Amino acid sequence: xxxxxxxSTEVFGQVPNNSTPPNQHSVSVLYHHGIVIPHHANxxxxxxxFSRGVEVNYALLRFDKSGWQQWYNFxxxxxxxxxxxxxxxxxxxxxxxxYPYLHFPIxxxxxxxxxxxxxxxxGYTNRPFDYQHNPENQIFGTYLNAYVGLGLYSSYRVLKDWxxxxxxxxxxxxxxxxxxxxxxxxxxxxxLGASYHFEPxxxxxxxxxxxxxxxxxxxxxxxxYGRSQAADYNFNLYSSGSLSIHHIWHRSVKSAWGAGLDxxxxxxxxxxxxxxxxxDTGAQRxxxxxxxxxxxxxxxxxxxxxxxxxxxxxxxTPQAFYPRVGLRQSITSNFVANFSIKGxxxxxxxxxxxxxxxxxxxxxxx
Numbered sequence: 001x002x003x004x005x006x007x008s009t010e011v012f013g014q015v016p017n018n019s020t021p022p023n024q025h026s027v028s029v030l031y032h033h034g035i036v037i038p039h040h041a042n043x044x045x046x047x048x049x050f051s052r053g054v055e056v057n058y059a060l061l062r063f064d065k066s067g068w069q070q071w072y073n074f075x076x077x078x079x080x081x082x083x084x085x086x087x088x089x090x091x092x093x094x095x096x097x098x099y100p101y102l103h104f105p106i107x108x109x110x111x112x113x114x115x116x117x118x119x120x121x122x123g124y125t126n127r128p129f130d131y132q133h134n135p136e137n138q139i140f141g142t143y144l145n146a147y148v149g150l151g152l153y154s155s156y157r158v159l160k161d162w163x164x165x166x167x168x169x170x171x172x173x174x175x176x177x178x179x180x181x182x183x184x185x186x187x188x189x190x191x192l193g194a195s196y197h198f199e200p201x202x203x204x205x206x207x208x209x210x211x212x213x214x215x216x217x218x219x220x221x222x223x224x225y226g227r228s229q230a231a232d233y234n235f236n237l238y239s240s241g242s243l244s245i246h247h248i249w250h251r252s253v254k255s256a257w258g259a260g261l262d263x264x265x266x267x268x269x270x271x272x273x274x275x276x277x278x279x280d281t282g283a284q285r286x287x288x289x290x291x292x293x294x295x296x297x298x299x300x301x302x303x304x305x306x307x308x309x310x311x312x313x314x315x316x317t318p319q320a321f322y323p324r325v326g327l328r329q330s331i332t333s334n335f336v337a338n339f340s341i342k343g344x345x346x347x348x349x350x351x352x353x354x355x356x357x358x359x360x361x362x363x364x365x366x
Contacts, residue, residue, distance in 0.1 A: 021204040024061040030193030036087035037186040046088050051187040053084035068299040071211040071254040076103035091136045093127030097147040110202035111157040119149035123173045141179035148172045167191045176351035177228040211252035217362035218248040224354030230271030238267030240350045259292035287313040300330040
C-alpha cells in the first residue's frame with residue numbers, strides 16, 4: 001500500500017515496506033456464558049438457568065486498496081455458527097444460528113485488536129410454541145427465525161499461529177411476526193476462546209482512510225412482499241407488501257441518505273390493530289407514509305435504516321412512526337434484491353422480500 005498506509009513492525013513473517021499486506025484467514029472457537037434477558041413478564045417464571053453456548057467463526061481480512069473494506073478501516077469479514085441455550089431447555093429449548101458477520105476495528109495493533117461485531121443470519125430453535133404440547137413458550141412461534149448479533153470482541157496474538165479471544169455479546173432471535181407468538185429472545189453473554197491463524201504475519205499497522213466524497217444521485221423503486229400471523233391462536237397467514245420510491249443522495253463512496261414515499265399494505269392489520277372493523281375492505285389495510293434514513297455501502301451490498309411517518313390511513317395506527325431496517329444486494333447495475341423488517345416501534349409487523357430498480361441519473365464527478 002502507499003507510504004503512510006503500511007508500517008510493518010513486529011511480524012513473524014516480515015512484509016516488505018510499501019507492499020500490500022497478504023490477506024489473513026483464521027478460525028476461532030469461543031465458549032459463551034451469560035443470562036437470558038426476561039423482557040416479557042411471563043419469562044421471569046420459566047427462566048431457571050444460565051445461557052451457555054459455543055461460537056465458531058471463519059474469518060477473512062483483506063487489505064487490498066481496491067475494495068470497499070478500505071473505507072471501513074479493513075474490517076474482518078466472516079461466517080459464524082452459534083449454539084446457545086435459553087435458560088429452560090424443556091420450554092425454550094436451544095438455538096442454532098448460521099450467519100455472515102463483520103468485525104469493525106476500534107483498535108488494531110500487530111498483536112492486539114478490539115472490534116465491534118455485527119451479524120445477521122438464520123436461526124433454528126428446537127422447541128417452538130405448540131398450543132397442545134408447549135403452550136408456555138411465548139417467545140418462538142417457528143423453528144426458523146432471524147438472528148441478530150452485536151458484540152465487542154478482543155484478541156491478542158500469543159504465538160505465531162494462535163491468539164486468545166474474549167467478547168461481550170448481545171444476541172437476539174425472533175421470526176419477525178411470520179408466526180405468533182413472537183416475543184423473541186435476548187441473551188447477554190461473556191466468552192473466552194482461541195483463534196488459529198493460517199498465515200504467520202501479524203496484523204499490519206494501517207492508517208485510517210477517509211472515504212472519497214461523492215455527489216452521485218439515484219432514484220430507487222422497490223416492491224416487497226411478506227406474510228405474517230396476526231395473533232397466537234389465529235393460525236392464518238396474511239399477505240402484506242409495500243411499494244416505495246426514494247431519492248438517494250450519496251455523501252461518499254461508503255454512505256448515502258435517502259428520503260421518499262411508501263405505500264404499505266398490512267394484511268394482518270384487522271387483527272393486530274384492535275380499533276379495526278373486521279368487516280373492512282382491502283383499501284382499509286393500506287397505509288401511506290414518508291420515510292428517510294441512511295445507507296451504508298459495502299461493495300454490492302447495502303445496509304439501511306429508515307424511519308417513516310404515516311401520512312394517511314383510514315384508521316389510527318398504534319404509533320405515528322414506523323422503522324424499516326434491512327439489506328439490499330445488487331443483482332445487476334440496476335436491479336437490486338431487498339430483505340427488510342417492517343415494524344411498529346418495538347414490534348415487528350412482517351418480514352419483506354422484494355426487487356427494486358435503481359436509476360442513476362447523476363454520475364459522481366468529484
